[in-house]
Amino acid sequence: MTRVHLHPGGRLDLATGALAPRLLSRSRGGARVALVGARALLLAGDDVTLDVVVGAGCALELVEVAGTVAFDQRGGPAASWCVRVRLGEGARLTWHGEPFVVADGATAERRTDVDLARGAVALLRETLVLGRTGERGGALLARTRAHLDGRPLLVEDLDLRDAALRASPAVLGTARCLDTVTLLGARPAGEEPDALHLQGPGALARSLTADAHASGLGTTWRGWLAQLAPGRGGDEDRHPDRAGSATRPG
Structure with a gap:
């Protein structure tokens, strides 16, 4: 298991698993950490787990130096990628992920769990790509769970394992790349007409x-x-206790 724990005062606890965390910079209460593949990823049966903890009042930026490819498993067991994030009161996490590519013949399960204490904020970017150039891509099941102060904030299951179903206009249609920017614990300050x-x-x-x-x-x-x-403040100060399912703005 890969571990990135940032504690108040700037103390870092890093452990290498399938990914090797490398400190890029640090300040009192803040750090910037790169995630580097420690070996070839993802192969049949790989179980990658990343445990991230950001202490109260701390700020962590995670940087991926390259994208990840789930390779053809040639009939082997599915590969899994699991991220667990815990943010203390007033903590902040930013993570601009690089593309996660599911090649032909691959079966991958991806899960992201984010647990935010009161006043914590996470900004995440996730880019899922079905297939390399010229490929249709393998099977992918992606799950996201976020809780704020112990209450559900976002629950989403994205099942892209059936190639015929995902080609439906109601799912991906002709697209093979699904790019998502997620803000948790705060509301966008400006107008974003396409935001959910x-x-x-x-x-x-x-x-x-x-x-x-x-x-x-x-x-x-x-x-x-x-x-x-x-x-810079946001709507989280005005609605600190509200949490629930996704709704379109009215």
Whole structure:
């Protein structure tokens, strides 16, 4: 298991598993950590677990130096990628993930669990790509769970294991790249017409494209990231206790 724990005062606890965490910079209460593959990923039967803890009042930025490919498992068992995140009171996590590619013949399960204490905020970018160039892509099941102060904030299951079903216009259609920017624990300060606002403090923006570089969510990421800069507040201060399912803004 890979471990990245940031404690108050800036103390870091790092442990290498399938991923090797490397400190890029550190300040009092803040750190920037790179995630580097310690071996070839993802192969049949791989079980990658990343445990992230950000202490109260601390700020952590995670950086991926390269994308991840789930390779053809040639009939072997599915590979899994599990991320567990726990944020203390007033903590902040930003993680701009690189593409997660599911090649032909691969079966991958991806799970992200985020547990936020009161006043904590997480900004995440996840890009899922079905297949390398010229491929249709393998099977992918992606689950996301987020809780704020012990109450559900976001629950989502994305089942892309059936190639025929995912080609439906109601799912991916002709797209093979699903890019998502998720803000948890705060509401976007500006207008984002394509964003899905959660009932509690949070939102997600999503783009379906044929190629990862064609996504237009870079602007959304930069705008929401700027909101998290010191001295910038959001709607979470006005609705600190609200949490629930996703709803379209009315």
